[in-house]
Amino acid sequence: MMAMGVIGQLLFYVQGVKIFVTRSANDVSMLGFLLGLISVSSWLIYGLLIKNKVLVIANIFAVIGALLVIVGILIHG
Numbered sequence: 001m002m003a004m005g006v007i008g009q010l011l012f013y014v015q016g017v018k019i020f021v022t023r024s025a026n027d028v029s030m031l032g033f034l035l036g037l038i039s040v041s042s043w044l045i046y047g048l049l050i051k052n053k054v055l056v057i058a059n060i061f062a063v064i065g066a067l068l069v070i071v072g073i074l075i076h077g
Contacts, residue, residue: 005058012036012065019072030073037066 015033019025040062047055 001054005054006061009062012069016068016072019076023076025073025077028073033069
């Protein structure tokens with residue numbers, strides 16, 4: 001489950017790398033990634049509250065990835 005949880009969050013990193021490589025975020029939705037950040041942050045908090053290691057680790061990766069995309073949008077958008 002740990003591997004799948006982390007692998008499932010790679011979508012943020014794929015988008016973030018694309019933004020920084022192409023130096024363009026014109027077609028990327030800030031609202032969509034902000035909502036994604038809120039969602040994965042909520043899951044991270046839930047995982048911390050119930051002390052679920054898989055939820056915590058997977059969503060730490062997700063929060064960092066979502067922040068990467070949002071920073072990319074702010075810089076290159």
